[in-house]
Amino acid sequence: MGTKSGRLGAMAIAGALAFGVAACGGGSDSSGGTSTSGANAKPLRIGASLPLTGEFSEPGKAAQQGYKVWQDTINAKGGLLGRKVQLVIKDDASNQNTVVSDYNALISNDKVDLLLGTFSSLLNLPASAVAERARMLYVEPAGGNPDIFSRGYKMIFFSQQATADHQGDVWANWLVGLPADKKPKTAAYPTLDDPFAAPTSAGIEKILKAGGIQTVYRKTYTADTKNFDAIANAVKAKNPDLVVAGNQFEDGVGLLRAFGKAGFSPKWLYQTNAPSFGDQYAQGVGAANTEGVFYGVSHSQEAKTPGNEEFVAKYKQMFGGENVPEDAADAYAAAEVLQATVEANKTVEKADQLKLADWLRGNSVDTILGPLSWNENGSPKGQFLVGQWQGGKPEIVLPQDAATSDTIVEGYKPAGQ
Amino acid sequence: MTQFVQTLILGVLVGGVYALLASGLTLIFGVMRVINIAHGAFLILAAFLTYSIWRATGLDPLASIVFTTPVMFAFGWVLYVTAVRRIRGAHMSSSVLLTFALALVVEGLLGVIWGNTSHSVRPAYFNESFTIGKLFLPKAQVYGFVLAALVLAALYAILTWTWLGRAIRASAVNPQGAALVGVNVGGVAALAFAVGVAATGAGGSIASVLYPFLPGSHYDWIARLLAIVVLGGLGSLPGAAIGAIVLGVAEAMTVTYISPSWATAVPYVIIFVVLLVRPQGLLGARLREDVAPA
Numbered sequence: 001m002g003t004k005s006g007r008l009g010a011m012a013i014a015g016a017l018a019f020g021v022a023a024c025g026g027g028s029d030s031s032g033g034t035s036t037s038g039a040n041a042k043p044l045r046i047g048a049s050l051p052l053t054g055e056f057s058e059p060g061k062a063a064q065q066g067y068k069v070w071q072d073t074i075n076a077k078g079g080l081l082g083r084k085v086q087l088v089i090k091d092d093a094s095n096q097n098t099v100v101s102d103y104n105a106l107i108s109n110d111k112v113d114l115l116l117g118t119f120s121s122l123l124n125l126p127a128s129a130v131a132e133r134a135r136m137l138y139v140e141p142a143g144g145n146p147d148i149f150s151r152g153y154k155m156i157f158f159s160q161q162a163t164a165d166h167q168g169d170v171w172a173n174w175l176v177g178l179p180a181d182k183k184p185k186t187a188a189y190p191t192l193d194d195p196f197a198a199p200t201s202a203g204i205e206k207i208l209k210a211g212g213i214q215t216v217y218r219k220t221y222t223a224d225t226k227n228f229d230a231i232a233n234a235v236k237a238k239n240p241d242l243v244v245a246g247n248q249f250e251d252g253v254g255l256l257r258a259f260g261k262a263g264f265s266p267k268w269l270y271q272t273n274a275p276s277f278g279d280q281y282a283q284g285v286g287a288a289n290t291e292g293v294f295y296g297v298s299h300s301q302e303a304k305t306p307g308n309e310e311f312v313a314k315y316k317q318m319f320g321g322e323n324v325p326e327d328a329a330d331a332y333a334a335a336e337v338l339q340a341t342v343e344a345n346k347t348v349e350k351a352d353q354l355k356l357a358d359w360l361r362g363n364s365v366d367t368i369l370g371p372l373s374w375n376e377n378g379s380p381k382g383q384f385l386v387g388q389w390q391g392g393k394p395e396i397v398l399p400q401d402a403a404t405s406d407t408i409v410e411g412y413k414p415a416g417q
Numbered sequence: 418m419t420q421f422v423q424t425l426i427l428g429v430l431v432g433g434v435y436a437l438l439a440s441g442l443t444l445i446f447g448v449m450r451v452i453n454i455a456h457g458a459f460l461i462l463a464a465f466l467t468y469s470i471w472r473a474t475g476l477d478p479l480a481s482i483v484f485t486t487p488v489m490f491a492f493g494w495v496l497y498v499t500a501v502r503r504i505r506g507a508h509m510s511s512s513v514l515l516t517f518a519l520a521l522v523v524e525g526l527l528g529v530i531w532g533n534t535s536h537s538v539r540p541a542y543f544n545e546s547f548t549i550g551k552l553f554l555p556k557a558q559v560y561g562f563v564l565a566a567l568v569l570a571a572l573y574a575i576l577t578w579t580w581l582g583r584a585i586r587a588s589a590v591n592p593q594g595a596a597l598v599g600v601n602v603g604g605v606a607a608l609a610f611a612v613g614v615a616a617t618g619a620g621g622s623i624a625s626v627l628y629p630f631l632p633g634s635h636y637d638w639i640a641r642l643l644a645i646v647v648l649g650g651l652g653s654l655p656g657a658a659i660g661a662i663v664l665g666v667a668e669a670m671t672v673t674y675i676s677p678s679w680a681t682a683v684p685y686v687i688i689f690v691v692l693l694v695r696p697q698g699l700l701g702a703r704l705r706e707d708v709a710p711a
Contacts, residue, residue, distance in 0.1 A: 053524070054633040057533035094633070193678060221677035224637045226628055229427045229555060230672040237420055250535055250629045260544025261555040284537045284629050286544070 044083040044348060046338070047090075047106030048116040051123060054094030055223065058249055058280065059119045059327040063141055064089060066331025067116060069314050070339075080342055088112055092123060099123045103130040113348040116334055117156075119327060121145035121164070121195035128156045137341070137356045141334035142327065145195035149379040155357050157374055159334040159367065160298045161382030164196050165203035167296040168244075170398050171270065171386040172204045175242075176211025182410060184241030184268050188217035190231055190255065191246030200272045200296070201246030208244075216240050225251060228258035236264040245271045253284035260289060260414070269412035270294040275389060278323035282392060288415035290389035297387040298369050299329035300396045302404045307336070308368040323394070333367040340365040370402075419551050424673045425666060426554060432665025433562025436658045437623060438638065439645045440568050441616030443657040444576075446646050449589055449609055451501065451512045455519040456642060457635030459614055462523055463489055463621020464538075464630050465531050471538050471625075478538050478622045479560055486618035493614025497607045505606065520635060527632035538625040561623040565658070568619050573654045575612070585609040644684035648691050650698025659699055663687070 048067065051060035071085050079085055088110050092099035099118055106112050107130070117140025118127050124143030129151075131138035138156045144164035148156065162169070176183065187208055191201040198220065205215060216238040221231060232255065235243065243266040245255055252274025259265060275281050275295035282290055301312050301324055311332055315324045341356045342348055344363070357378075364373040373381050386398035388409060395405035442456040453459075463485050470481040496519065504511040537543075546553035576582035587595040588602040589609075596602050624630065641664070649660030664684060671680045691698060 053528060053533055054636075057528075057631060057633060058535055061533055190677075219677050221672075222681040224681055225677060226637060227427075227431050227668065227672075229431070229558070230424060230669040231677050233420070233423055233427060234673050250631075253535070253537065253629045257544045261546045261553065263546060263548070263553055280535055283539075284535065286539055289544070 041083045043086040044080050044114070045086050045088055045110065045112040046114045046116055046335075047088040047103075047110055047112030049090040049092045049099050049102030049106065049118050049123075049127065051094035051099075051119055052089075052091040056094040056120055056123070058277070059142065059325075060091075060094070062325035062327035063119045063331040065315065065319050065325070066141070066328035066333075067335055069311060069318060069328070070332050070335035072318065073310070073314060074335075074339065080339060081346060081348065092118065094123070096123060096126050099127045100130055103127050107131075107134045107136060114338060114342070115139075116331075116338060117141055117143060119143075119331075121148060124148060125195065128153065131155055135350070135353055137338070137353045137360075139334045139337045139360075141330040142196075144200075146199055146379070147195065149375075149377040153378065154354065155378075157337065157357070157360050157378040158380050159337045159369075159372060160330055161369060161372065161380055161384050163199075163379050165199040167200045167272065167384050168204035168270065169207065170383055171294055171296065172207035172211070174386070174398055175268070176208060176213065183211075184213055186214050186216045186238070186240040187242040187244055188235045188238055188240035188266070189215065189219075189244050189246065190217070190235055191220050192225075192248055192251050193220045193222050194246070194248060197246035197248060197272050201244055204244050204270070208242075213242065221251070223248075223251075226254070228254045229261060231255065232258035232262040232264060235259075236262050240266055242266055242268040243270070245269070247271050247274045249274050249277055249280070249284075253281065256285045256289060265412060265414050267411045268292075268294075272296065275394065276326045276387060278325060278394060279321070282389075286415070287392040290392065291414060292409040292412040293389045294397075295387045296384045297326055297394075297396070298384060299324075299326050299333075300385060300387075300402065300404060302396070303368070303370070303402060305368050305370050306366045311368050329368055333369045333372070336367045337365050337372065420673065423552050424669050426552060427558075428666030428669030429662055430554065430558035430562050430665070431669065432662030433565045434558060434623060434627065435641070435645055435665055436661035437561055437565035437568055438617075438620040439642045439657050439661055440565065440572060440620065440654070441613040442642050443646050443649070443651075443654055444572055444616065445610055445613035446643075446651065449585075449606060449613075450509055451610070452509060452516065452643075453613070454513055454516040454639055455523060455635075456516075456617065457638035458520040458523040458527075459489065459492075459617040460621045460624055460638060461630055461632060461635045462492075462527060463617045464625035465527055465536065465621075466618075467622040467625045468531075468536050468538050471540075477540050478626050479540075479564070482564075482619050482622050485622060486615050489618040489621075490611045490615035493611035494607055496614070497610040501610060502603065502607070520639075524632045524635065531632070533632055535629045535631045536625075537629045540626060543626055557623065557626045561627065564619050564623055565661075568616055569654050569658050572612070572616065576654070581605070581608060641684050644688050648687050648698055650700040653698065653700040656698055656700030663699075 050064050071087050074085050090102040092102050115131055115136050115138055117124055119142045121143045124140045128138050132153045132155050139159050141159055146163045146165045189201050191198055217235055252271050275293050276297045312324055341359045364371050385396050385402055387394050388397045396403050397408045445451050445453045466485045467478045467481050470476055471478055504515050542556040546555045584600045584605045588605050592602045645660045649656030667683045668680045671683055
């Protein structure tokens with residue numbers, strides 16, 4: 001006969017497991033989209049599943065906003081191929097299983113005409129497989145993991161400038177080109193186990209190593225890591241000149257806070273994703289602690305790219321706020337790419353989707369992120385912008401023709417340093 | 418050596434925070450035999466309340482406990498009376514399903530009210546530390562540790578020395594017997610559940626300073642907190658405190674000396690070891706099941 005507490009303990013584990021399993025199925029459908037009454041033809045339906053809740057709800061919400069801005073913009077101009085555009089957006093709760101069933105449902109139940117991608121490599125990896133199987137064009141606004149493009153897929157296109165492993169190229173090359181007295185000598189790479197953050201960090205390390213910057217710390221942590229004090233302490237013990245943090249949002253904020261607590265500030269700091277979150281980032285780490293942080297970014301509010309001004313104005317009108325999230329701009333650009341190929345080929349028929357994809361392979365599309373073009377495998381050919389926080393504001397510092405600030409702050413200079 | 422002592426300190430302090438976060442769960446899970454999967458969601462709710470108070474008034478998140486604790490108490494009482502009471506006679510697994518549903522509802526409501534974006538509370542000390550020689554003690558963790566000690570001591574005192582505490586324990590072990598000697602079993606259970614939820618007021622406030630949070634953050638907490646309660650021994654508040662510190666230190670040591678990517682496995686390894694070697698937990702007492710009515 002077992003003891004009561006033993007059985008209770010087993011029950012606790014069963015509870016935790018049940019919770020985990022049930023959480024996996026935690027997606028809820030929510031159809032967005034505006035009414036299309038008044039349009040002559042049947043509305044053109046475009047389906048996407050986004051992480052509106054859960055871990056990636058922050059970028060998921062921004063992506064939804066980007067899609068909606070595009071929907072309003074194109075409908076105000078008479079729609080796509082003369083048909084009103086109606087978005088069908090589902091919530092995948094940041095879950096890989098749910099995103100697969102969502103895209104299957106969009107294709108077979110909702111019978112949408114076109115698809116748009118979801119947010120982050122983690123979710124685009126399985127979702128793009130669904131689109132590929134159904135031979136539907138799949139333009140993804142995020143999802144720069146290089147593995148996504150090594151599967152021989154024909155239908156996937158990434159609507160940013162470069163894959164994750166090249167996100168930090170421009171910055172890393174700039175850094176190794178600094179004069180010897182300024183160039184950091186040692187670097188630490190604490191990295192989130194994530195299909196976007198990890199290859200970005202690895203791509204940067206490759207360039208910096210070749211440029212003579214020695215790696216003194218490289219460790220990976222998991223997505224459920226909450227306490228960064230011990231990691232910060234371990235990095236501090238190596239006393240690197242430079243920290244390249246492979247982060248998403250919450251862990252990026254947590255790590256920087258932990259550096260503060262440990263009384264450690266590297267001479268140089270690059271974070272892969274968190275600093276591109278604008279106000280949210282400044283609020284999370286304190287604006288005074290952002291001075292000099294570098295990051296890779298795809299979009300600038302001030303960029304003179306075609307349609308950017310109109311997009312920024314429309315975004316602020318619809319959703320308020322001072323800063324337009326990068327993910328909203330990326331989503332808008334994905335929709336622009338889809339729009340370009342549909343307008344060029346004048347079709348959304350299921351049988352013509354491969355034609356839409358082939359057109360993208362052979363052409364360049366002007367977007368608010370700048371001109372985009374693709375390799376055979378759907379990976380983009382361009383280069384990322386380099387951002388830096390200066391005076392409590394995110395600025396673009398490289399490449400020079402896209403820069404919004406004349407100066408580059410040399411090094412990380414948080415409050416009191 | 419400094420590195421080892423520093424890691425130990427960080428682990429103990431984080432353990433203190435874990436103990437605070439797990440304190441209400443220990444009471445509800447251990448004493449009432451209700452597995453409250455919604456405990457993490459209640460913590461996040463308290464964190465959001467703390468955030469709103471901080472934004473509106475600038476009040477220190479630790480001081481706002483004075484407001485969040487009664488609010489969470491009332492919330493817990495209402496939940497018990499409207500929902501949890503109905504499954505008291507049912508098998509324990511029902512409480513998993515019910516409280517999971519509650520967690521989803523709370524998560525959804527938080528999203529509607531505060532939005533599905535990340536929030537942080539930043540009092541002046543959010544990234545400051547006390548320093549002793551070469552060692553640093555993050556202030557927020559130190560406050561969390563002290564709060565944990567106070568809250569656990571208060572809960573322990575209530576359970577041990579007050580009539581309410583004896584009534585809670587009596588009705589948990591033998592409801593019919595308790596009713597026979599004049600305990601209002603239903604009312605006492607409502608109070609016990611409410612006290613357990615009220616403890617998230619303090620836990621949520623310190624969590625809001627330490628970790629950015631959004632409505633979905635509760636998923637990250639609940640498995641870790643259940644591990645602490647199992648490790649410490651069900652129904653044992655001192656056990657939960659020790660369990661939390663063991664877990665905190667084990668995680669910090671793993672991060673520093675093995676790899677941060679293995680730290681996530683620590684709670685599960687601990688649960689397996691405890692269930693194999695000492696199923697009643699560190700300080701849990703073995704109970705005979707055949708005499709206690711279900």
